[in-house]
Amino acid sequence: MVATTAPPPLEVETEVRPQRGSLRERLRRDWTLLALCLPGVLYFAIFFYVPVLGNVIAFKDYAPFLGINESPWVGLDNFTMLLAEPEFWTAVGNTLQITALQLVLYFPAPIALALLLNSLVGHRIKRFIQSVVYLPHFLSWVVVVAMFQQVIGGAGTVTNFLNSHGITIGNLMSNPDTFKLLATAQVIWKDCGWGTIIFLAAITAIDMNQYEAAAIDGADWKRRLWHVTLPGIRPVVLMLLILRLGDILSVGFEQMVLQRDAVGAAASEVIDTYVYYHGVINGDWGASTAAGLMKGVIGAALIYAANKLAHKFGEQGIYR
Amino acid sequence: MERPTIAGRTLKFVVLTAITLAVLYPFGLALGTSLTGREESIANGGSYVLLPLHPTLEAYKVVLSGGAVTRAVLISISITVIGTAASLLCTVFLGYALSRRGMLFGKPILLMVLATFLFTPGMIPSYLMVKELGMIDTYQALIVPVLVNAFNVVVVRAFFQNLPEELFEAARMDGAGEWRMLWRIALPLSKAVIAVVGLFYAVSYWNTFFNAILYLNDQAKHPIQVVLRQYIFRGNAQAGADIAVISNLPAASVQMAVLIIALIPIVIVYPFLQKYFTKGVLTGAIKG
Numbered sequence: 355m356v357a358t359t360a361p362p363p364l365e366v367e368t369e370v371r372p373q374r375g376s377l378r379e380r381l382r383r384d385w386t387l388l389a390l391c392l393p394g395v396l397y398f399a400i401f402f403y404v405p406v407l408g409n410v411i412a413f414k415d416y417a418p419f420l421g422i423n424e425s426p427w428v429g430l431d432n433f434t435m436l437l438a439e440p441e442f443w444t445a446v447g448n449t450l451q452i453t454a455l456q457l458v459l460y461f462p463a464p465i466a467l468a469l470l471l472n473s474l475v476g477h478r479i480k481r482f483i484q485s486v487v488y489l490p491h492f493l494s495w496v497v498v499v500a501m502f503q504q505v506i507g508g509a510g511t512v513t514n515f516l517n518s519h520g521i522t523i524g525n526l527m528s529n530p531d532t533f534k535l536l537a538t539a540q541v542i543w544k545d546c547g548w549g550t551i552i553f554l555a556a557i558t559a560i561d562m563n564q565y566e567a568a569a570i571d572g573a574d575w576k577r578r579l580w581h582v583t584l585p586g587i588r589p590v591v592l593m594l595l596i597l598r599l600g601d602i603l604s605v606g607f608e609q610m611v612l613q614r615d616a617v618g619a620a621a622s623e624v625i626d627t628y629v630y631y632h633g634v635i636n637g638d639w640g641a642s643t644a645a646g647l648m649k650g651v652i653g654a655a656l657i658y659a660a661n662k663l664a665h666k667f668g669e670q671g672i673y674r
Numbered sequence: 675m676e677r678p679t680i681a682g683r684t685l686k687f688v689v690l691t692a693i694t695l696a697v698l699y700p701f702g703l704a705l706g707t708s709l710t711g712r713e714e715s716i717a718n719g720g721s722y723v724l725l726p727l728h729p730t731l732e733a734y735k736v737v738l739s740g741g742a743v744t745r746a747v748l749i750s751i752s753i754t755v756i757g758t759a760a761s762l763l764c765t766v767f768l769g770y771a772l773s774r775r776g777m778l779f780g781k782p783i784l785l786m787v788l789a790t791f792l793f794t795p796g797m798i799p800s801y802l803m804v805k806e807l808g809m810i811d812t813y814q815a816l817i818v819p820v821l822v823n824a825f826n827v828v829v830v831r832a833f834f835q836n837l838p839e840e841l842f843e844a845a846r847m848d849g850a851g852e853w854r855m856l857w858r859i860a861l862p863l864s865k866a867v868i869a870v871v872g873l874f875y876a877v878s879y880w881n882t883f884f885n886a887i888l889y890l891n892d893q894a895k896h897p898i899q900v901v902l903r904q905y906i907f908r909g910n911a912q913a914g915a916d917i918a919v920i921s922n923l924p925a926a927s928v929q930m931a932v933l934i935i936a937l938i939p940i941v942i943v944y945p946f947l948q949k950y951f952t953k954g955v956l957t958g959a960i961k962g
Contacts, residue, residue: 401795503907608883639802
């Protein structure tokens with residue numbers, strides 16, 4: 355943002371809803387609009403803002419029969435208890451490992467696929483492949499895991515095929531050692547295609563003249579990719595990376611719940627499932643709320659920090 | 675610019691074919707197996723079949739003739755229809771109001787919506803709220819806690835903001851209020867975005883899984899995705915095997931029939947969805 359000296363846009367009388375008048379006049383004028391907001395505002399108040407405040411039970415010894423208000427304060431006891439809990443650290447460790455795998459293997463996948471799709475000349479073939487690869491995004495996790503089961507499960511077709519050719523891979527769907535890779539593969543299968551949309555749009559927005567200029571200067575496709583395409587999509591890549599950072603502690607919740615029976619809690623417990631099984635199932639309300647609250651705060655802090663960092667590097671980030 | 679080399683083109687072709695097959699093969703396998711009858715299944719050692727020689731709809735007839743799957747399908751259809759209608763109304767109302775410039779309290783309400791992107795209240799407080807409202811074991815628990823999606827509000831608002839202001843101006847001259855302008859001007863011009871947002875909601879209601887196991891203890895109320903899980907993963911697919919024994923059908927066919935039933939509505943609406951979603955997703959991303 356260099357040219358901030360441009361004259362401000364003329365304030366013509368396009369402002370049809372002037373911000374003047376007494377509160378009462380504006381109320382009378384806008385009451386229909388306010389009424390239209392009401393259901394949505396109530397929804398966010400009841401199912402977002404009140405529950406945000408409900409996080410106080412992280413600092414209480416919550417007992418359901420007493421209710422949130424009557425339950426006694428316990429300071430940071432829930433947090434110290436949680437942090438002394440080995441199972442919690444297993445969950446944190448699994449979460450970070452899966453996130454790391456996803457950042458390395460899943461994050462670049464849609465970028466690569468978008469570049470590949472963009473290089474296709476035939477429009478119909480491109481459209482067809484897009485239709486195919488977008489589809490799994492809309493399937494539920496139950497369906498996705500079932501799909502994997504029939505292909506690489508114990509009785510899966512690929513498993514059988516490999517077995518009959520002397521390669522034993524065992525049942526990948528119930529192998530705790532390879533589960534994190536499997537989980538990453540499932541995410542790639544489900545969302546890689548869908549993820550290309552935003553990169554394809556960014557690639558399309560690059561000025562074609564840049565490519566022509568580069569070609570005239572004798573740049574081959576590799577150099578054009580490196581010097582034109584990749585810099586062109588850098589802001590979008592960074593924006594998505596920032597958003598991903600904010601989600602670093604959320605990895606496939608339904609995915610983990612579904613496969614917990616098969617691979618066991620030691621391999622599949624992540625922070626979200628920890629909160630669910632310890633809180634909702636076992637009634638350890640305080641400590642699991644503390645876990646959820648820490649996760650939320652760290653996520654928000656990471657988004658904030660990553661966004662700051664992006665600004666330092668002269669990028670747009672996600673907000674100013 | 676130079677033409678790509680033969681080797682490069684071959685490699686590209688191989689990679690893209692592999693990707694396409696990796697997506698389509700599991701669909702084909704599930705469909706084929708669901709259409710496989712008893713004799714053919716035995717001949718194949720009870721395993722999955724990609725292309726049955728004598729396709730039969732037996733498995734579908736069995737699971738859809740009453741019982742857990744039939745009930746779950748009806749529940750899921752009802753949740754999807756009612757939920758989508760309610761969500762769309764609330765989203766369009768809020769998105770429209772926030773798109774009108776200079777509305778009283780417009781700024782704070784918009785901030786209230788946008789702030790939800792940065793933080794989540796957490797599972798336990800949300801669960802306790804639903805419990806507090808007496809919604810445990812009710813169908814409302816699958817709709818009300820996910821009624822409005824902030825991202826969809828932003829998409830709808832962005833679309834309404836891009837409509838030409840003169841139209842609203844003219845309507846105001848004719849004495850139309852905001853309510854009339856919403857129904858007579860804004861909505862008729864926004865069919866595309868309404869369609870895509872509605873379909874997004876419908877897909878998420880149809881795929882509802884976790885909220886169902888979180889809020890519904892009563893198995894008789896479980897929607898199709900939860901029942902599918904029962905059929906395929908729980909206790910070695912006991913439910914699927916039971917039906918198979920009773921009906922003399924291969925267990926794999928019954929399981930895959932339920933799988934296909936759980937995904938067929940998505941595949942049916944998908945072409946409509948696809949026509950619009952690139953646009954919808956992008957307006958949201960840019961304006962958000």
